[in-house]
Amino acid sequence: MPEYLVRLVQVHESFRKAELEALAELAGIEMEFISYSEDSPFCIISLPSSDAAARLITRSILSQGIYELWGHGPTYAALHTSLRGLSPEKWSPHRTSSFRFTLDSFQGSLSPAAQRAIIESFSYLPLDGPIRMKSPTLDLCVFEAYELHAASPRSVYLGALVAGSGRAAKTTFDLKKRHYISTTSMDAELALVTANLALAAPGRLFYDPFMGTGGFPVAAAHFGAVGLGSDIDGRSIRGKGGRDVRGNFRQYGLEGLYLDGFISDLTNSPVRGCMGENGGERERGAWLDGIVCDPPYGVREGLKVLGLKEGRGEGRKDLTPNIREPGYIPPKRPYSFTALLDDILHFASLTLVENGRLAMWMPTANDEDIELAIPTHPCLKVVSVCVQPFNKWSRRLLTYRRLPDSEVDRSQLIPKREHGAGIHADELNDFRRK
Amino acid sequence: MKILTLNFLTCARKACKATNAAFPLHPRDAELEIVETDLNPLFIRNILPRIEWDALREICVELGLPTLPDAAPEPAALFAEPIVPADTMQDADEGAEKQPTQLLQDLHRLLLETTIATGKLVCGNCGHEYAVKEGIANFLLPSHLV
Numbered sequence: 001m002p003e004y005l006v007r008l009v010q011v012h013e014s015f016r017k018a019e020l021e022a023l024a025e026l027a028g029i030e031m032e033f034i035s036y037s038e039d040s041p042f043c044i045i046s047l048p049s050s051d052a053a054a055r056l057i058t059r060s061i062l063s064q065g066i067y068e069l070w071g072h073g074p075t076y077a078a079l080h081t082s083l084r085g086l087s088p089e090k091w092s093p094h095r096t097s098s099f100r101f102t103l104d105s106f107q108g109s110l111s112p113a114a115q116r117a118i119i120e121s122f123s124y125l126p127l128d129g130p131i132r133m134k135s136p137t138l139d140l141c142v143f144e145a146y147e148l149h150a151a152s153p154r155s156v157y158l159g160a161l162v163a164g165s166g167r168a169a170k171t172t173f174d175l176k177k178r179h180y181i182s183t184t185s186m187d188a189e190l191a192l193v194t195a196n197l198a199l200a201a202p203g204r205l206f207y208d209p210f211m212g213t214g215g216f217p218v219a220a221a222h223f224g225a226v227g228l229g230s231d232i233d234g235r236s237i238r239g240k241g242g243r244d245v246r247g248n249f250r251q252y253g254l255e256g257l258y259l260d261g262f263i264s265d266l267t268n269s270p271v272r273g274c275m276g277e278n279g280g281e282r283e284r285g286a287w288l289d290g291i292v293c294d295p296p297y298g299v300r301e302g303l304k305v306l307g308l309k310e311g312r313g314e315g316r317k318d319l320t321p322n323i324r325e326p327g328y329i330p331p332k333r334p335y336s337f338t339a340l341l342d343d344i345l346h347f348a349s350l351t352l353v354e355n356g357r358l359a360m361w362m363p364t365a366n367d368e369d370i371e372l373a374i375p376t377h378p379c380l381k382v383v384s385v386c387v388q389p390f391n392k393w394s395r396r397l398l399t400y401r402r403l404p405d406s407e408v409d410r411s412q413l414i415p416k417r418e419h420g421a422g423i424h425a426d427e428l429n430d431f432r433r434k
Numbered sequence: 435m436k437i438l439t440l441n442f443l444t445c446a447r448k449a450c451k452a453t454n455a456a457f458p459l460h461p462r463d464a465e466l467e468i469v470e471t472d473l474n475p476l477f478i479r480n481i482l483p484r485i486e487w488d489a490l491r492e493i494c495v496e497l498g499l500p501t502l503p504d505a506a507p508e509p510a511a512l513f514a515e516p517i518v519p520a521d522t523m524q525d526a527d528e529g530a531e532k533q534p535t536q537l538l539q540d541l542h543r544l545l546l547e548t549t550i551a552t553g554k555l556v557c558g559n560c561g562h563e564y565a566v567k568e569g570i571a572n573f574l575l576p577s578h579l580v
Binding site for chain 1: 435436438439441442443444445446447448457459471472474476477479480481483484486546564565568569570571572573574575576577580
């Protein structure tokens with residue numbers, strides 16, 4: 001299979017490979033990594049065709065484009081040797097087309113004169129067409145990767161542009177320009193990557209049980225999926241002063257892809273078939289293609305579910321008639337984060353269709369003994385774990401795939417774990433103790 | 435709240451979820467509104483097999499909407515050229531290019547354009563009423579029902 005160079009971006013390194021793999025699965029393309037390193041923005045993969053390469057990269061957020069690999073080597077001499085060995089079929093269609101050369105150096109830079117000398121060194125290529133710096137037919141790029149502070153590159157590549165990526169969406173969906181956000185809105189770039197990892201696509205239905213201002217459903221809708229969301233706090237869905245979740249969809253021209261938002265609590269969810277009454281089995285058919293969420297960790301956003309705090313409210317039972325009043329607000333109590341993660345997995349196992357995906361964020365401390373294990377469920381297989389490090393903590397994006405019922409190990413289906421009883425948020429949340 | 439969403443929701447009480455009477459929720463004093471949106475044939479085709487058809491029929495009768503057929507239509511009936519094979523995502527792409535039938539447009543109008551603007555949703559088992567305001571339903575339960 002021909003080889004291609006993916007020009008990745010050098011941010012969120014651990015998400016890049018997972019994104020490419022998800023996009024290959026989504027497009028049904030056979031892809032193999034030839035060389036990949038977390039320290040390099042140049043990744044070599046093999047793909048069946050240039051057409052497949054263009055389909056693969058069009059939605060990618062963490063890359064800039066994909067190039068047909070014409071030659072590579074540790075030095076320019078080696079690059080020229082490998083380029084001379086290239087079959088003439090590669091450039092024969094381009095003999096008379098317009099072209100340009102550009103130079104892309106990673107961790108190094110060259111003076112304009114040195115750049116020119118490098119480009120001139122390719123003059124033996126049989127390209128007779130005009131040079132055009134704006135939208136040429138053949139867009140060639142020389143890639144150089146340097147070690148830090150090194151004088152000469154450790155490897156060089158020559159590639160012909162096949163297609164650009166979908167990274168422009170990062171700017172379109174930038175939170176700074178979004179009309180309606182909150183303190184815990186997910187960064188647009190990562191929300192889009194999350195939607196990619198969960199395989200959001202036209203015709204599919206995506207749900208976010210902690211939607212807040214709707215960042216994830218909007219990101220899923222960008223890729224054509226229909227978004228549904230809920231939140232325990234109705235104020236975030238309703239918004240204020242004409243700014244609401246629906247308005248966010250409208251801002252991006254995606255209003256047709258917003259199904260609904262409703263107010264609910266995951267531990268007492270009205271969603272059909274999410275409780276597994278019959279010992280964890282699905283009773284009605286599953287109906288979600290994907291679940292994307294960033295649950296409240298109990299740090300910036302308090303973690304509450306419905307119910308009374310233990311030891312409170314005993315004397316207030318006679319207030320129940322108040323629930324008929326329009327302004328009634330049900331009481332809430334703190335909840336354990338690990339219990340919530342288990343609840344999400346249980347919910348996903350019952351509502352996701354076969355091979356549907358759950359993409360969920362969870363925090364973890366970097367240094368200490370309080371390592372939060374990746375939660376598991378017999379019906380869900382971990383597809384990827386991506387880490388976004390911060391200073392003293394980091395958060396992980398966990399992606400799971402709902403196994404078909406035939407592949408689920410029935411003996412592993414155990415009743416729900418009991419979680420440590422505690423009354424106050426600090427007792428319930430290991431992570432918060434940091 | 436759209437009629438499609440209603441088909442995915444039951445009473446939020448754990449005690450009710452195990453009973454058949456809790457699904458579907460019954461709209462009461464519902465004020466309906468038509469909010470026009472773009473036709474999404476691929477979505478309707480994929481979501482059709484996941485709809486509880488009997489519940490949808492029941493809701494249509496309760497809301498005084500046109501009566502639906504007894505059984506859910508086949509996905510093939512959504513497009514003018516009925517050559518869409520069984521449910522795989524790849525085949526669905528082809529389906530999107532075919533001409534939508536009147537049936538598909540009717541389903542679109544019912545599921546995605548008919549919305550409950552205000553009103554109540556009542557559980558058939560416990561009788562608890564969930565309020566719908568500005569198109570947003572509130573499923574939070576008071577503490578004695580949790």
